[in-house]
Amino acid sequence: MIFGEIIRIALRALTVNKLRSLLTMLGIIIGISTATVLISAGQAVERYIYDLFAGIGTNVLFVVPGQLTENQDPTAEPRFGELTLSDARALSNPLLVPDMVMVAPEADAKATIVRGDEALEVDLIAIAPQHKDIRGWDTQIGEFFSQVDMDSRRRVAILGQTAFQSLYSPNENPLDTQIRVDGVVFNVVGVMNEIGMSQFGNRDNSVFLPFTTAMDRVLDWKTTRGDYKVTQILVSVSSEDRMAQAQIDIEEALRERHRIDYFEEDDFSVISQTDFIGVFGDITAVVTVFLGAISFVSLLVGGIGIMNIMLVSVAERTREIGLRKAIGARRRDILQQFLAEAVFLSVLGGIFGMALGALVMRAADSQITALQLTLQVSTVAGVVAFCMATGILFGFWPAVQASRLSPISALRSE
Template sequence: MSIIESFRIALRALSANKLRSILTMLGIIIGVGAVIALMSVGQGVQQMVTEQLQSAGSNLLIILPGKLSDAQPGGGTQRRPANPLTNGDWRAINDPLLTPDLIAAVPEVDGYADVSHGKTTLRLNVTGTNDVFPNVRNYAVQEGRWISPEDIAGQARVVILGSKVAEELFAPGDFPLDQTIRINGIPFRVIAVMEEKGGGGFGSFDNYVFVPFTTAQQRLFPYLRSPRGEPTLSLILAKVVSEDRLDEATAQIENLLRQRHNITFLNEDDFSVINQADILDIFGSIIGVMNLFLGGVAAISLLVGGIGIMNIMLVSVTERTREIGLRKAVGAKRRHILTQFLVEAMVLSLLGGILGMILGFIGAQAIASLSEDLQSVVTLDAILLATGVSTVVGLVFGIFPALRASQLHPIDALRYE
């Protein structure tokens, strides 16, 4: 008997019990669907994060309060207790005599606040920064002007809106510039709207508002203070002269902050200096944890599906005992019976795999639709993995029923009632 004929017999046997076949394939469908959705969304997230980091420039350093420890069990990271970053730290880092490999350093004060105009109120991230932020972050003004040194010195109540914030606060045709909005009840004058940056729900600047960092420290978030009462910063951004000077610039910043924070060589740093590659590693760790969890769910589903296939094939062997005896009586060899039932198990598993791939594609698209900039990326590796897993599950869990069928004695099988 040829393999093609075995496939035909397998399809006829499965179509004769459609509901039973579908229920049997359910575990395979869920398992393969989870694998496809997981790999597609994970690849899409990684691609989106990489594009965002590339748009910001590869020569960017981020200085954070607190020390990021080594990878924790499960692939995560942990920030240890911080000694706050202050305006003095930023001024020192921004001094070209102390950090000659930096183009500029930018202070950031971040916090959430209620931003309102008319009857619309939004809970948004408010970023306080300085006049060189657009140059460091490769971010351009679409309309109006950016924060000036005079705004910073005078703690001016001026605000710059991300593109989506402007769309949500103001009606179409309503020009935002020079209008007044309120942040935590305090009136601010709109001086600019930024170009669309993208990034969806993963920290897009389009959903931010920007104010002078001195205004943020004194008017919006006055509670952000060091133990000595100094205004603190959420982070400091530093732009390096070139990518190949990242290590030198990092060393300059680390040595400077160790001196300012009185850290001896015996003590651990109370700050972290990370670059774009470090951020990708952190995201990779997060995605790795997700993969581990969802991979476990998929493995359990595939195991359940495989056991279901084995059980249903054993039932099929019992139901078709007389058929097996008749075929052996007219000359069928053990290998023919073995091949037939093994092919049936693999067809059942492969059909479940195909349906699972379709379900996975739909699920990945549904997840990606939650963010405008997130795309599900279906790779050939994902398809080959799903196909291979389905085949192996059918083969492994189909062997025992197939062997049992092939070992039936024709006389005993024909007598079976």
């Protein structure tokens, strides 16, 4: 039997009872739509995470206080330990870290900024002038901090985009206006370009202060020896190829400074962009596999539904099968016909499922713009191939049953 004839007969058989065919495809539709949304969401999250940490820079190492857990998860709660401004200055010594380009201390805290009658809860980020080059941060309005601001501990502030929009009208110039940060008066000297989310939170809803100013006038984070504490130290490395060696040099320098014995664990951790991406990628993969397993259950139910309805179809069309065999149809022809019907049911269910999934993603994308949910060509191809395999797998036994019918017995059946 030619391929076109097989398709024509299969389509005619499915359209005889449209409602039954639709109900049979329902399990496939639900399973495929769920799988499509989950796969696309997983891909979107991976892209989002990569873009999120790509902004860090490929040649930047983060030194944070405390030793991470045994699995080296950068998102885990660190063990006891602290870093200081003196540590940052030591790491800026090229004799200790030859591959170092520049170093910047950073401190992160919560604060309340007030302008007039408006009060806003924000992240307070104490930074150094080197952040402009290391992180690629710059001002949209005004100027970035200078070394003079750091050395003289000037009370100047740069607002993040969200903080600026919350405290000022659209056409208002914020430069040389005053705000209070936890009760301390600061002059606004700039508004930061949009930064977005980072591994440490929303940088746009922030106020940026010179590191030394923040420490002396707002935070008062000092060790018992009077040194400034830091949340993290950013180290820019000369090239990506030198990252591993730079990490070793940083660890050796800090172990010596912190007087850590050979058999003792570090009280700090050195993390790269790759570490962050790897950990969050692993988490995303686990969640995607788990949710994919749930989708597989729906597809399994849909496949069983196809097998059941095909067995019913074989029983209802016994005389038709007998007649076709009597006029010369071979077992292979009957087998191909029923397999084609099962595959059509599965593939059509998959197409409807992808369409439903695309509608769900479109609705979700309008609400969650950051993820940019899209249906990839690879996903479509994978779904079609999977549906064809499902149709063949669950339609094979009914097709075999139909092909084995004796024409004499089939024609005698009522």
